Amino acid sequence: MDMKQPAGGDAPRPTARTTTNGVATPHVVTAEARRRQRRKNWALLIVLVGLSVLFYLITIVRMGNHG
Amino acid sequence: MADLSLRTDAAHGVDGAVHEAASVGDFVQLLKPRVMSLVVFSGFAGLYVAPGHIHPFLAAVAVLCIAVAAGASGAINMWYDRDIDAIMRRTRNRPLPAGRMDPAEALGFGVVLSLLSVLVMALAVNYVAATLLALAIGFYVFVYTVWLKRRTPQNIVIGGAAGAFPPMIGWAATTGEVSLVSLALFALIFMWTPPHFWALALVKNGDYRNAGVPMLPVVAGDTATKRQMLVYTVLLLPVALVPCALGFASLAYAAVATAMSLVFIGFSLRLLGDAENRTAMKMFGFSLLYLFVLFAALIADRALGLA
CATH class of the missing domain: 1.10.357.140 (UbiA prenyltransferase)
Structure with missing residues (x-):
């Protein structure tokens, strides 16, 4: 079985997964799984940016309080 | 293992x-x-x-x-x-x-x-x-x-x-x-929790039994649970009034807390005589309202400067 991933498109992508006994088995990543992963990546990006802004604002407010 | x-x-x-x-x-x-x-x-x-x-x-x-x-x-x-x-x-x-x-x-x-x-x-x-x-x-x-x-x-x-x-x-x-008043607020939720959770546990008794979780209705039965719920709701009334005793809440809060606590006790009494546990979910719903109303009354006290 060809383990290479296609360059693009929504077709299922076969990838290799190693089981506990060390045997590589084919594992198909579906279009739905990729969509979910993309949404999670965006959510994580928003959280990280939000956290950066939060720390920035906390610093500004606390410096203002003690200034 | x-x-x-x-x-x-x-x-x-x-x-x-x-x-x-x-x-x-x-x-x-x-x-x-x-x-x-x-x-x-x-x-x-x-x-x-x-x-x-x-x-x-x-x-x-x-x-x-x-x-x-x-x-x-x-x-x-x-x-x-x-x-x-x-x-x-x-x-x-x-x-x-x-x-x-x-x-x-x-x-x-x-x-x-x-x-x-x-x-x-x-x-x-x-x-x-x-x-x-x-x-x-x-x-x-x-x-x-x-x-x-x-x-x-x-x-x-x-x-x-x-x-x-x-x-x-x-x-x-x-x-x-941490002050006495904040401990009083802690005590309020602490005393409220058992009747709140046991009302739900009475309804979901079978689920907890199957899962092997020793909730009070599973271990002691419905009647013993309902008696303990009554004890906690009765004890909750004076606990809810502690903020007033400490001079932190107004008489308006006291009136609201007393009325809500009496209704809560009323639910416990009704549940005690309800073999089918039909009152349990209503009591669970009221318990949520109880806490929201009491804390809202404290917020209103502070916002209006009543205390």
Whole structure:
């Protein structure tokens, strides 16, 4: 079985997964799984940016309080 | 080791399959958003009614930290309880027992959010609030979830302390200390928790029995549970009036607290004579309203300058 991933498109992508006994088995990543992963990546990006802004604002407010 | 094998099976979901692509919604579900609303409200109430001043932005950060910590504790609880969640009808569609999420992912999510919430609270607000927040998380995870829940019918009586922390944390966020009034708010939720949870446990008795969770209705039966619920609701009346006795709340609050407590006692009495437990869910619903109304009355007291 060809383990290479296609360059693009929504077709299922076969990838290799190693089981506990060390045997590589084919594992198909579906279009739905990729969509979910993309949404999670965006959510994580928003959280990280939000956290950066939060720390920035906390610093500004606390410096203002003690200034 | 038998327990461990059960856990491993449950981690693969009730259908035995591992689904690796958890959605954003699954992570949100892991935070128990419905439970979070009451925690956030009581935390905000403690913060708002406390004497002193806190910058509105830092107040919002404090409430956010309380919300995130509550959600994180819920996520760790779901990770630990995934084996019994798979057995109970009420919980079997949660992301872990349904097999939509890797257990390690859920644990990591909960631990990271817990640490982050305490860290931000310490940096943005103060160390007392952060310490109380860490205590609340630790109490919920280690004392309630790991130690008490599967061992004693008094699980939610002692474990209920974890849910009683938020107003004290909110209070500490504003004042930087723990006072008698904040302890009174803690006691209010602590005494409220047993009748609140047991009302639900009476209805979900079969679920808890199947999962082997020794909730009071499973161990002692319905009647003994209803008697204890009555005792707690009767004791709740004077506890609800302690803020007035300390000179912190007005007579208007006292009137509201007395009326609501009497209705709560009325529900307990009705439930005691209700062999079919038809009143149980109504009492559960009223218990939520009870806490919202009492904290709203305290907020109104402070906003209108009545106390």
